[in-house]
Amino acid sequence: MTDTIRSSVRCITLQIAMQTRLQQLLARAKQQRQQGAAAAGPSPEQLQSLLKEIQISCLDVSDLYNSYAQPLGMWDMCLEICNFAGSVPSNYVLKLWDLLLKEIWETDEISAPDSTADASDDSDSRLERCCAKVQALGVNFYPNESSLPLVHVTMRLEQAAAGLWPKTSDSVRDPSRVVRCLRAVLAPSAGDNASSVIASVYEQLLARRGALLDGGVAGADIVLGGAGDGAARSALRLGLLKSLVAHCRIVLQEELSSSLTGQVSQG
Numbered sequence: 001m002t003d004t005i006r007s008s009v010r011c012i013t014l015q016i017a018m019q020t021r022l023q024q025l026l027a028r029a030k031q032q033r034q035q036g037a038a039a040a041g042p043s044p045e046q047l048q049s050l051l052k053e054i055q056i057s058c059l060d061v062s063d064l065y066n067s068y069a070q071p072l073g074m075w076d077m078c079l080e081i082c083n084f085a086g087s088v089p090s091n092y093v094l095k096l097w098d099l100l101l102k103e104i105w106e107t108d109e110i111s112a113p114d115s116t117a118d119a120s121d122d123s124d125s126r127l128e129r130c131c132a133k134v135q136a137l138g139v140n141f142y143p144n145e146s147s148l149p150l151v152h153v154t155m156r157l158e159q160a161a162a163g164l165w166p167k168t169s170d171s172v173r174d175p176s177r178v179v180r181c182l183r184a185v186l187a188p189s190a191g192d193n194a195s196s197v198i199a200s201v202y203e204q205l206l207a208r209r210g211a212l213l214d215g216g217v218a219g220a221d222i223v224l225g226g227a228g229d230g231a232a233r234s235a236l237r238l239g240l241l242k243s244l245v246a247h248c249r250i251v252l253q254e255e256l257s258s259s260l261t262g263q264v265s266q267g
Contacts, residue, residue, distance in 0.1 A: 075100035083147035102166040131181035138185035162239040176246035202244040
């Protein structure tokens with residue numbers, strides 16, 4: 001009985017979140033029409049119809065996914081629904097994460113393609129947004145590996161940091177950014193075990209060979225087999241090592257701080 005009630009509440013919560021997203025999309029579509037800009041998605045009339053339906057009906061998760069989240073490209077909502085539903089093929093979840101992170105990375109290019117901002121700052125801000133979304137979803141998904149394939153998501157963030165995915169760009173300047181993201185994701189649930197989980201993720205990535213660049217997922221945007229493969233692999237491996245070193249430094253600083261605090265308390 002309790003599980004049924006919890007499932008119903010969660011489904012309603014997802015529907016409310018979907019309704020909010022539809023309202024945002026509708027407002028944006030109306031603004032684009034007023035500005036005379038080309039519509040990048042459904043028309044205001046189509047969105048208004050979808051919004052009316054979701055406001056008057058109590059939908060199940062399959063309706064939310066098949067009629068709203070997936071057709072409208074709400075990849076984060078797709079992952080939320082998959083996390084709730086369970087039993088989703090792993091390759092499908094990996095693809096959803098790829099679509100989500102790629103969309104976030106390319107958002108500025110769509111909204112402001114003529115931006116003259118410094119390329120390095122631009123890459124930093126894009127990675128920051130990707131990490132923020134991983135944190136927002138990850139704290140709710142972990143330790144569900146089916147919804148949060150930590151090794152794959154970390155690989156995508158590291159590829160982006162190295163300027164190798166979803167397209168070639170300048171590498172970011174903060175080697176600890178991805179590690180700090182993982183620590184934020186794991187801290188609430190993993191606690192003291194978070195450090196060993198992160199170390200294990202990087203050990204698995206560094207142990208890879210042929211699938212290092214593409215993450216083992218078909219359809220990746222990095223083309224393997226070219227003359228630049230060796231340099232790209234070296235750059236990515238170097239980035240992974242820098243992140244692992246940054247992680248070790250953070251852990252060491254925490255242990256030293258804890259040790260010093262203990263000594264002060266005893267004194």
